[in-house]
Amino acid sequence: MKTNRSLLVIQSVQGKIHSPRAGKNPYRINRNGMPQILPATGGITYNVQIGDTCMGWVGDHVEPGVSIQSENDAENIALNLLACIGNEARVITGDAKGAKGFVTGKHGGIDHVLIYFKKSDLEKMAINDTILIKAQGQGLEIVSHEDIKCMNIDPELFEKLGITVDNEGILEIPIVTEVPAYLMGSGIGSPTAFSGDYDIMTGDSEANKEFGIDKLRFGDIVLLRDCDNTFGREYLKGAVSVGVVVHSDCIKSGHGPGVTVIMSSKTTKIKGVKDSNANIANYLSVQD
Incomplete structure (x- = not known):
């Protein structure tokens, strides 16, 4: 199966590890109308990663591994558009500088890019560490299957x-x-x-x-x-x-x-x- 891979551009995008947030009303309302306070999006999730079950966790919209976002709105839109699942990600600041992982997904609404790193690397990371992604994939086509x-x-x-x-x-x-x-x-x-x-x-x-x-x-x-x-x-x-x-x-x-x-x-x-x-x-x- 032939693709146009050789023509795809590789371009840098980056963001910082994004802290979990909460509002003045901290409750999340479940499908039965009951309020709950639970871990949710953002941050470094140490004990949840790809390959694990995504069901049964005591949480809501939990993002495995590391969640990143850019502080600049326009740059964050580009980060979320251009980063692709499987792209190489590299930590460029902090104690885990040099550690490499890869993109595992993109979460709309909160507009986070999700990244896998080894557990030993997660232990060295902190909120606001900067992560660079070698973005490639948008525009990928399968030759003779343009539909x-x-x-x-x-x-x-x-x-x-x-x-x-x-x-x-x-x-x-x-x-x-x-x-x-x-x-x-x-x-x-x-x-x-x-x-x-x-x-x-x-x-x-x-x-x-x-x-x-x-x-x-x-x-x-x-x-x-x-x-x-x-x-x-x-x-x-x-x-x-x-x-x-x-x-x-x-x-x-x-x-x-x-x-x-x-x-x-x-x-x-x-x-x-x-x-x-x-x-x-x-x-x-x-x-x-």
Whole structure:
């Protein structure tokens, strides 16, 4: 399968480790109307990383590893647009200077870029440490499959996904599970899928079991049925999107594990092949 990888620009973007925040009213209201105080987005999350379950944590929208953001709004938009899953990230200030990791996802709304580092490196990091990303991936195209829009993924990681093409020209990609469009919630209607994520709703426990959502892990690759992400995010019968699980389950109505999309087609040109090992932690050899 041939791509335009050799033509893609590699460009620096950077941000600082972003502290968790809380308002004067610190409560988060769960889907049953009950207020809770919980860990949520931002900071350095020491005991949650890709490959771990994204379900059951005592938290809300928990982001694995390190969460970064730029203090400049325009620069943060560029950071969130250009950083792609699998891009190399390097710490350039603080006690962990020189440590390398990689981007694991992008979280819309809070507009964080999420990054994996080894646990030993996390212990040396602090809020406001600066991290530089070698951004590459936006504009990736598959030759002779221009109707499939690729986004948000490093081309080297893309080549590790085990994608094949069948005799009818349909792309077959390993996935952990398929999710129907009626379970996609927060983030629907966003004007672009080249930044951020949108959530699998988890309020129905039977649906969680039926589609294997209760077993999802950070970094799992999932197929979204009848979901069009080629421009914005919407329902379209026959469309197929593929994405990576980037943040944890949530307590709020209409929310759940977040998915950053990496491929989308308005037609059934993408087919999922069930594989429990379809997780970026495996493709990028995460060991701790």
